[in-house]
Amino acid sequence: MIAAKDFKKYRGVVEQAVAALGRDDVGVGSIEVTGDDTLIVTFSRGTYVHTAHIPVGALGGQESANAAVNVALLGLSKRISQDVLSKASR
Numbered sequence: 001m002i003a004a005k006d007f008k009k010y011r012g013v014v015e016q017a018v019a020a021l022g023r024d025d026v027g028v029g030s031i032e033v034t035g036d037d038t039l040i041v042t043f044s045r046g047t048y049v050h051t052a053h054i055p056v057g058a059l060g061g062q063e064s065a066n067a068a069v070n071v072a073l074l075g076l077s078k079r080i081s082q083d084v085l086s087k088a089s090r
Contacts, residue, residue, distance in 0.1 A: 017069035050076035
């Protein structure tokens with residue numbers, strides 16, 4: 001199980017990765033830990049919300065954390081893009 005101080009550390013790593021990716025339009029919401037050392041992170045942008053699973057091991061270094069968070073944000077970006085395209089075609 002992840003200790004409270006490590007939990008805060010991982011939250012900070014995820015937030016730093018979001019900022020490093022230039023995604024200041026994305027908020028980091030709740031973070032939960034599963035039994036298999038995976039973080040369940042909720043990202044939001046406006047009214048859009050996306051939940052992603054990020055392995056704790058991927059947050060060991062800044063470069064790997066950025067890559068893991070970038071992959072996690074793809075689901076949110078895809079959802080927003082599909083909605084924008086759908087609205088544009090109406």
